[in-house]
Amino acid sequence: MVWVRISKSDSLLFMFLFALPLRCLQATQESPHVYTREEVRSHSSPETRIWVTLGCEVFDVTEFVDLHPGGPSKLMLAAGGPLEPFWALYAVHNQPHVREMLAQYKIGELSPEDKVPSTLKTSDPYIDDPVRHPALKVNSQRPFNAEPPPELLTENYITPNPIFFTRNHLPVPNLDPETYRLHVVGPPGGQSLCLSLDDLYKFPKHEITVTLQCAGNRRSEMTQFKEVRGLEWNIGAISTARWAGARLCDVLAKAGHQLCETEAHVCFEGLDSDPTGTAYGASIPLARAMDPEAEVLLAYEMNGQPLPRDHGFPVRVVVPGVVGARHVKWLGKVSVEPEESYSHWQRRDYKGFSPSVDWDTVDFDSAPSIQELPVQSAITEPKDGETVQSGEVTIKGYAWSGGGRAVVRVDVSLDGGLTWHVAELDGEEQRPRKAWAWRLWQLQAPVPAGRKELNIVCKAVDDSYNVQPDTVAPIWNLRGVLSNAWHRVHVHVAP
Amino acid sequence: MVWVRISKSDSLLFMFLFALPLRCLQATQESPHVYTREEVRSHSSPETRIWVTLGCEVFDVTEFVDLHPGGPSKLMLAAGGPLEPFWALYAVHNQPHVREMLAQYKIGELSPEDKVPSTLKTSDPYIDDPVRHPALKVNSQRPFNAEPPPELLTENYITPNPIFFTRNHLPVPNLDPETYRLHVVGPPGGQSLCLSLDDLYKFPKHEITVTLQCAGNRRSEMTQFKEVRGLEWNIGAISTARWAGARLCDVLAKAGHQLCETEAHVCFEGLDSDPTGTAYGASIPLARAMDPEAEVLLAYEMNGQPLPRDHGFPVRVVVPGVVGARHVKWLGKVSVEPEESYSHWQRRDYKGFSPSVDWDTVDFDSAPSIQELPVQSAITEPKDGETVQSGEVTIKGYAWSGGGRAVVRVDVSLDGGLTWHVAELDGEEQRPRKAWAWRLWQLQAPVPAGRKELNIVCKAVDDSYNVQPDTVAPIWNLRGVLSNAWHRVHVHVAP
Numbered sequence: 005m006v007w008v009r010i011s012k013s014d015s016l017l018f019m020f021l022f023a024l025p026l027r028c029l030q031a032t033q034e035s036p037h038v039y040t041r042e043e044v045r046s047h048s049s050p051e052t053r054i055w056v057t058l059g060c061e062v063f064d065v066t067e068f069v070d071l072h073p074g075g076p077s078k079l080m081l082a083a084g085g086p087l088e089p090f091w092a093l094y095a096v097h098n099q100p101h102v103r104e105m106l107a108q109y110k111i112g113e114l115s116p117e118d119k120v121p122s123t124l125k126t127s128d129p130y131i132d133d134p135v136r137h138p139a140l141k142v143n144s145q146r147p148f149n150a151e152p153p154p155e156l157l158t159e160n161y162i163t164p165n166p167i168f169f170t171r172n173h174l175p176v177p178n179l180d181p182e183t184y185r186l187h188v189v190g191p192p193g194g195q196s197l198c199l200s201l202d203d204l205y206k207f208p209k210h211e212i213t214v215t216l217q218c219a220g221n222r223r224s225e226m227t228q229f230k231e232v233r234g235l236e237w238n239i240g241a242i243s244t245a246r247w248a249g250a251r252l253c254d255v256l257a258k259a260g261h262q263l264c265e266t267e268a269h270v271c272f273e274g275l276d277s278d279p280t281g282t283a284y285g286a287s288i289p290l291a292r293a294m295d296p297e298a299e300v301l302l303a304y305e306m307n308g309q310p311l312p313r314d315h316g317f318p319v320r321v322v323v324p325g326v327v328g329a330r331h332v333k334w335l336g337k338v339s340v341e342p343e344e345s346y347s348h349w350q351r352r353d354y355k356g357f358s359p360s361v362d363w364d365t366v367d368f369d370s371a372p373s374i375q376e377l378p379v380q381s382a383i384t385e386p387k388d389g390e391t392v393q394s395g396e397v398t399i400k401g402y403a404w405s406g407g408g409r410a411v412v413r414v415d416v417s418l419d420g421g422l423t424w425h426v427a428e429l430d431g432e433e434q435r436p437r438k439a440w441a442w443r444l445w446q447l448q449a450p451v452p453a454g455r456k457e458l459n460i461v462c463k464a465v466d467d468s469y470n471v472q473p474d475t476v477a478p479i480w481n482l483r484g485v486l487s488n489a490w491h492r493v494h495v496h497v498a499p
Numbered sequence: 500m501v502w503v504r505i506s507k508s509d510s511l512l513f514m515f516l517f518a519l520p521l522r523c524l525q526a527t528q529e530s531p532h533v534y535t536r537e538e539v540r541s542h543s544s545p546e547t548r549i550w551v552t553l554g555c556e557v558f559d560v561t562e563f564v565d566l567h568p569g570g571p572s573k574l575m576l577a578a579g580g581p582l583e584p585f586w587a588l589y590a591v592h593n594q595p596h597v598r599e600m601l602a603q604y605k606i607g608e609l610s611p612e613d614k615v616p617s618t619l620k621t622s623d624p625y626i627d628d629p630v631r632h633p634a635l636k637v638n639s640q641r642p643f644n645a646e647p648p649p650e651l652l653t654e655n656y657i658t659p660n661p662i663f664f665t666r667n668h669l670p671v672p673n674l675d676p677e678t679y680r681l682h683v684v685g686p687p688g689g690q691s692l693c694l695s696l697d698d699l700y701k702f703p704k705h706e707i708t709v710t711l712q713c714a715g716n717r718r719s720e721m722t723q724f725k726e727v728r729g730l731e732w733n734i735g736a737i738s739t740a741r742w743a744g745a746r747l748c749d750v751l752a753k754a755g756h757q758l759c760e761t762e763a764h765v766c767f768e769g770l771d772s773d774p775t776g777t778a779y780g781a782s783i784p785l786a787r788a789m790d791p792e793a794e795v796l797l798a799y800e801m802n803g804q805p806l807p808r809d810h811g812f813p814v815r816v817v818v819p820g821v822v823g824a825r826h827v828k829w830l831g832k833v834s835v836e837p838e839e840s841y842s843h844w845q846r847r848d849y850k851g852f853s854p855s856v857d858w859d860t861v862d863f864d865s866a867p868s869i870q871e872l873p874v875q876s877a878i879t880e881p882k883d884g885e886t887v888q889s890g891e892v893t894i895k896g897y898a899w900s901g902g903g904r905a906v907v908r909v910d911v912s913l914d915g916g917l918t919w920h921v922a923e924l925d926g927e928e929q930r931p932r933k934a935w936a937w938r939l940w941q942l943q944a945p946v947p948a949g950r951k952e953l954n955i956v957c958k959a960v961d962d963s964y965n966v967q968p969d970t971v972a973p974i975w976n977l978r979g980v981l982s983n984a985w986h987r988v989h990v991h992v993a994p
Contacts, residue, residue: 128754267931289931297786356964358910360919372907376963406963407902412867415853421973424855436762436784463973468871469851469981470902474969478958486964 037062037112044114048084053326055111058087063109074310077155077387081139087136089383093156093164113315129175129279134313137166144236147172151240154384158402158444162213163243163429165307170314171218171241173284173349174276177334181318183312186302189339194260195442201318204304207250207258212299213432215404217242218328219354219374222382222487229477232484233363238380240489242404249303249324252338253294261340263294271345272321272332281426285347286330288375298408298437299324302335324440325407327374329354344373359480366482374485377406379472381414381445381464382491391496392451397458399427400446405466410439413465416447420459421474425449427462439467451497460493472493509713532607539609540562541990543579550606554583558604572650572882576634584632588651588659591599595751624670624774629808632661638730642667642721643809646735653897653939656926657708658738660802665809666713666736668769668779668844672829675812676805681797684834689755696813699799702745702753708936710899710928712737713823714849714869717877717982724972727979728858733878734986737897739936742817743819744798747833756791766840767816767827780842781825783818783870785835793903794819794933796832819935820902822869824849839868854975861977869980872901874967876909876940876959876984887946892953894922895941896986900961905934908960911942915954916969916985920944922957934962946992 039062040053047055047064054066056079065079072079074094082090091097130146135209140150152159152167163169181201188197197203220234221241270293274284292298301322305309311317316333323330329349344350354370381403386392397418403411414427427445434441451458463472473479476489512972534550534557542559549561551574560574567574569589586592625641635645646652647662656663676696683692692698715729716736765788769779787793796817799806806812811828818825824844839845850866866981876898881887892913898906909922922940929936946953958967964977968974971984 017535148551291792291932356908356960358919360921372962374964376904378963378965389672409871413851413853415855415973424853424973426853426855437786450714465851467867468873468965469869470873470965471965471974473966474973477971478910479918479966 012369014486019427038115039112040115041118044139054080054083056082057114058091058106061110062112062114063106064111065106065109068105068109071352075155078159081153081155085138089166090139093139093167094159105321105336124420128387133176136170136314140170141238143237147174148176148201149235151237152243155240157240157243158384158400161244161444162246162307165245165309165312165315168243168245168312168315169218169241170304171328172276172314172333174274174278176313177275177277178313179275179318179334184318186319186335188255188259189337190259191340197255197259199255201304204250204255204302204319207254210251210299210303211246211248211305212303212322212324213244213246213439214322214324215242215244215378215442216322216328216331217377217404219377219485220483220487221380222491223484225476225491226480226484226487229480232480232482234484239384241328241403242264242380242442245306246308247301247303248305248308249294249301249319249322249331250286252300252302252321253296255302255338256293256340261290261294263290263378266342269341269344271337271341272330272335273337274332275334282348283336284332284349285326285345286332286350287341287345287347287373288326288330292323292326292375297437300441302338325376325409325439327354327377327406330375338492339370348434353483354485355483356486357483359478359483363480378486378488379403379405379409379464379466380488381411381462381472383416383460383462383493386460386493386495388493389495391445391498392458392496394451394453394455394499397451397460397495398446398448399460399462400444401427401462402442402444403429403462403464404442405439405464405470408437408438409466409468410434410469411443411464412467414443414445415463415465416449417461418449418452418455418458420492421461435451447472455497456499457497458495460495463490507910524977531605533609533610534607536613540579549575549578551577551580551582552609553586553601553608556605556747557607557609558601559606560601560604561599563604566979570650573635573654576648576650580633584661585634586633588661589736609861627673628671631809634662635665635735636735638732642669643671644730646732647738649734649882652735652738653879653895656739656939657741657802658695660740660804660807660810663738663740663801663807663810664711664713664736666674666823667809667828668775669769671808672770672772673808674770674813674829678815679832681752681814682832685754686756686835692750692754694750695972696799699745699750699797699814702749703793704743705746705796706741706743706800707796707817708739708741709817709819710737710739710935710937711817711823711826712872712875712899714872714980715978715982716875717986718979720984720986721975721979721982723974727975727977728978734879736823737861737875737899737937740801741803742796742798743800743803744796744814747795747797747816748791750797750833751788751835756785756789758785760988761837764836764839766832766834766836767825767830768832769827770831772828777843778831778842779827780840781827781845782836782840782842783821783825783882787818787821787870787900792932794935797833813815819933820871820904822849822872825870848978849980850978851981852976852978854973858978873981873983874898874900874904874906874959874965876906876957876967878911878955878957878988881955881990883988883991886993889946889948889950889992889994891943892946892955892990893941893943894955894957895939896922896957897937898957898959899937899941900934900959900965903933903935904961904963904965905929905931906938906959907962907964909940910960911944912957913944913947913950913953913958915987916956950992950994952992953990954987955990958985 151169166425186199192194218241268290269287271287277283320333383401385400413426427447430444637645644665681694685691713736763785764782766782772778815828878896880895910919924940925939
């Protein structure tokens with residue numbers, strides 16, 4: 005049972021891949037055209053025609069793209085590759101009439117050697133990384149860092165596990181849930197805990213919807229102003245899941261820890277490590293960790309399934325309202341210390357600086373580690389450079405704020421910020437002071453007659469009435485974090 | 500003992516005023532020039548010459564203004580009037596050599612009928628309002644609303660009581676501390692409390708430094724963009740004091756209230772009321788009120804003295820990190836309700852809206868009442884339009900954020916926001932998550948050679964890395980609240 009050791013959400017994808025040869029045996033025995041995966045991959049645009057595969061069958065869907073009920077852009081995400089990973093996300097496809105419709109476009113089959121993915125054997129430390137969803141936009145393969153495309157990002161309030169943005173700093177460990185242990189260091193004179201997964205399951209199970217965002221989300225907009233060091237995240241380094249696990253405060257209390265008057269920090273260590281054995285690490289203030297209302301979790305479930313390997317299987321920290329970097333994955337050790345974690349990522353990264361600070365003058369000790377994030381929003385539809393119809397335009401996006409602060413309003417402008425419309429907020433009702441999850445929003449607005457282009461802008465307001473800054477230059481910083489200026493999209497209007 | 504019923508800080512001022520005739524009896528019996536207060540008042544600029552009074556003596560300090568150790572602008576605040584209220588703020592003046600220096604400038608004495616202030620008798624409901632400090636910049640006399648001038652605002656980390664900004668909605672009640680009672684409504688089936696001041700003193704005394712800010716602070720900058728309804732506050736509707744009193748959570752617990760799972764609100768009613776008997780009122784969420792870490796106070800002391808009448812004598816609410824409007828003064832009643840206060844000021848005022856909303860379209864129910872305020876900062880020195888010396892310029896100001904979020908950085912620009920300097924933060928060290936008080940800041944920066952003017956800008960960052968918006972137009976709202984765009988000051992450089 006190999007897939008017991010990987011998460012169930014990965015297993016969905018695996019089942020599709022391994023199921024291919026089986027289906028092919030049942031296919032018709034006429035002599036179809038045979039194509040390699042390489043040939044299919046080269047047909048991914050209207051110019052080259054648009055091919056996709058389902059099982060061992062190959063389809064030319066060029067004529068169907070504009071008829072796709074979910075919109076052409078969503079189908080184009082699969083152009084040149086398999087449909088299964090996308091159909092797995094959107095159950096609406098699993099109906100006979102969809103298969104019949106697709107059958108009309110069949111042009112052949114995959115060659116026998118292409119029916120199962122080839123396996124590679126190298127000394128690459130990343131060789132054991134899990135298979136990923138092809139829709140993810142990859143910013144770095146080793147370590148793996150990828151985000152969902154804007155078209156899919158706000159398609160669901162809860163982000164499906166396979167396309168949840170992934171931020172890895174190191175190779176993904178392959179941990180055995182049977183032998184996994186979490187070490188919780190006890191207080192001085194107290195006793196440490198060594199918890200198996202079963203031990204962790206015995207704590208009260210707590211389930212909450214939490215949005216995670218990378219500090220580098222929207223970094224690519226900062227880079228446009230001036231070079232920074234960091235991965236080129238677009239607007240998708242943010243996703244939302246329903247997380248379940250034990251509350252950190254319950255586990256710390258069991259180990260004998262109490263809230264103390266002096267400042268203290270809960271340090272987390274991951275089981276992912278670099279070739280020198282240095283593990284990923286981070287910390288949060290003890291006051292947050294011990295506050296039941298802050299709902300910090302040691303999570304073992306993500307959207308009702310065991311954590312996917314990319315998201316920390318079998319246990320990760322979830323710190324609602326706080327930057328992703330503190331949600332340590334593959335959690336190995338928890339301890340309470342008088343100082344913040346000495347990890348590179350706590351002390352020499354994930355901090356904000358003035359635009360005047362460069363790599364020659366930066367003093368990392370002068371800035372606090374990022375914990376709660378500022379108010380944020382972005383436009384996921386339409387896309388920059390797109391042509392929209394005249395008459396009415398539909399604009400969609402997300403908005404979120406750190407620290408449990410609810411988004412109370414999203415303003416949208418079609419004229420670069422001169423005049424504003426108030427967008428409609430969708431998504432779950434949030435509890436006061438515990439608005440851990442984003443709001444999706446949309447606006448239908450008339451396109452002013454005669455306009456040939458629109459400068460669409462969005463900005464959100466949270467319940468402390470914090471707002472986003474107008475422009476990116478004054479918040480530029482050398483690491484390109486905390487990029488939350490108004491999001492701007494320029495589109496053309498069809499004549 | 501009339502002054503027992505007013506606060507001790509007012510009494511300082513009263514003592515100066517009533518002490519005048521006594522001092523005059525001791526003055527020399529030569530025949531000095533005699534001037535009326537009206538004549539003195541007309542000498543308040545270099546053109547008319549600058550006169551001030553101390554006791555019954557009149558001085559022409561025109562030649563001294565530029566020699567004033569505290570700077571000419573501070574002495575000019577007293578031009579045409581008495582020195583006592585200013586000397587009361589700055590103890591450094593109470594030295595023999597200061598009086599000797601002043602004596603050189605004596606030109607005469609006040610006329611006998613001007614030695615004590617005249618009393619007025621009218622049916623004005625504000626007739627019983629207390630005497631105020633002359634340094635306050637008055638935005639409205641009835642009700643009284645006034646702010647300290649920028650020169651004094653950041654002179655002290657703790658704002659002296661007589662110049663603490665005052666925001667009254669109604670006439671100031673004149674309450675007898677002997678008969679004062681605070682009514683605390685008990686839970687259903689429980690018992691209500693009726694607390695005297697002595698009863699309140701029996702709760703553990705809790706003392707904290709808290710900055711209060713009016714939602715309308717810096718409204719005048721919004722007005723410059725487009726008209727709003729509201730008082731024309733400059734940058735001084737913010738002040739800091741050391742408050743002491745009983746914790747609200749202790750008083751609510753004594754009345755039998757507990758934190759409940761359902762949403763609830765603590766409603767406050769003031770003893771100030773309009774001619775129809777409607778009292779000022781406001782509410783805060785029960786979760787904040789019951790959280791000992793939120794440190795909500797029923798305060799009876801301000802900077803070590805009983806509350807001044809203008810600031811709620813004998814008891815006011817202090818809600819750290821929250822907009823001034825919820826810090827109900829002259830507190831008469833506390834109750835726990837399933838809904839927010841039905842007061843006008845909770846439901847039909849003190850809310851933020853999109854710039855697109857006007858008085859024809861506004862729906863007050865669509866926005867949350869302002870509670871925590873967003874990050875804020877302003878420049879108190881130099882003043883707009885001032886001429887600064889070439890070489891080096893000193894810039895001073897304040898920065899604060901709501902919700903206990905600490906200010907972690909203030910960026911200052913001399914070129915309208917193109918390049919930035921990091922200011923030095925002064926003031927008390929703040930506790931994590933309890934940064935209730937402002938930081939004062941300053942920057943000494945070289946004036947770039949050849950520059951004839953400077954566009955000085957400041958912006959602050961709090962520990963959730965929230966920042967201020969660049970410009971005021973996109974946050975403009977019909978009531979002119981939440982004005983926290985970059986503060987801008989334009990100065991000339993002396994050749």
